[in-house]
Amino acid sequence: MLDSPDLAAIWLTLRLATVTTVLLLLMGTPIAWWLARTRSGWKGPVAAVVALPIVLPPTVIGFYLLVAMGPNGPVGQFTQALGLGLLPFTFAGLVVASVFYSLPFVVQPLQNAFEAVGERPLEAAATLRASPLDAFFSVALPLARPGYLTATVLGFAHTVGEFGVVLMIGGNIPGQTRVVSVQIYDHVEAMEYAQAHGLAAAMVAFSFLVLLGLYAFNPTGRQR
């Protein structure tokens, strides 16, 4: 049912989602930590910027990323100066775009988890001789584990499910930027409904299982 271009698209999608999720967890942790604990006036603006992708049409994000990463954009000039060439229509470009697009889906669960942990366990750790960094890794991270599970699943699933940003930044290059959602679009355009069905059904099943797993393994409020 799934031919080799389909399998290539699935493989590419999984790679993209994995790389994106790992980067998002690394980047999202300090952002979420800061948002959860700061009393700075910048909290509101930063939280709003992080949440923008939830409300903006993917085309808007795609458009501005394209401009920024293009030959005359600031990011594009920077990457060219580094000898990396241009990011649009490459796998790396897709990763950058996906990170932006899925950021709120990782930062918000982490922020909620850190807020739920609260100040007290860290103070207790401090009175038990743990430095702030030590307390973060030995107390805050383990206590925020449910949030990490949610963030990982949502970040991964959301990246797998994106279409508009991918199309604008990545285009449609087999093996490089043609992810599953784009491949389905291609099948539909070519009136290949059977193949479209195959991939689309696989996506539905995947998404359902991921969400089922999330709710089954991470029941809210039972940890504490």
Next chain:
Amino acid sequence: MNDPGRIHARFRLEHPGFALDVDLDLPGRGVTALFGPSGSGKTTLLRCVAGLVRAKGGHLEVNGQVWQDGGLFLPAHRRPLGYVFQEASLFAHLSVRGNLAYGMKRARPAASQALLEHIVDLLGIGQLLDRRPGTLSGGERQRVAIARALAVQPQLLLMDEPLAAMDLARKVDILPYLERLRDELDIPVLYVSHTPDEVARLADHIVALEAGRALAAGPIADVLARLDLPIRLGEDVGVVLEAVVEERDRTWHLARVAFPGGVLWVRDDGHEVGRRVRVRILARDVSLALERAAGSSILNILPAVVREIANEEHPGQALVRLDLGGASLLARLTRRSAHVLALVPGSEVYAQIKAVALVG
């Protein structure tokens, strides 16, 4: 150590609607109660001592070590202290054993296994070591929290109303453990409380706080016997005396306890002879007579000398401080009685003590 040293703490902190302004010189040994109504700054003061709150320009010296002075500020994790929070605040992701090990692993010098066993024994938590904090009762959690604080071998133990989150039955459960700690530990303890019974039972010294200021500080017997600012321990003013059980009368179920100013007969609560106890005598339970009353039902009648007479809030009443020859006692009388008996400082009287409470 022959000289246990002192704790000197000077903090000034302004928050909207609250200011802390204290300059305290506290003993470097024994239990010092920070006592006062809620909002009086007890917890804030304790957090300043712990380094969890930074009061700019503060000064803190504990038994010769400077923890804060001018630009010097040791962060909480570098201070050799133990802290027991009002809610146990155990780490939910670790077992009881893991919670105890958390501080032990990080403390220098590392605590020995023998010490840990001793602490576990002292607090009676041997059965709980493999349990998760979520499965413990409130009293068990708090005992684990106290053990966790002790396992880092602190040089100063800070306790913030460790019994506040517990109902009366649990408190009665855990108070004996705290008394054992007081008697066995050689480190100073700052104990925040607004509960008179806890203070009367546990404290050697007391700092009475109100609205961020220290009204009085000193040994508990002295502070409670002051007439200029009667500190209410519960419903009424009164004194707490340290005493030793000397004799138990099996026939009448009474115990004779001796204190520096004499002896008292109290109800026998089963304390063995030789044990140190505390008795609390409220001012309203003490009346005065010029001669030793004969044919009285009152068991405890002690000769005393009037030291000071102060008017009370109500214009009909007076508070008298008596010297029992080494210990102070407060008595409440009507001003009419004080006039009729012609009481002045120096008068020799008999204090008739109607009720004595053994508080542990």
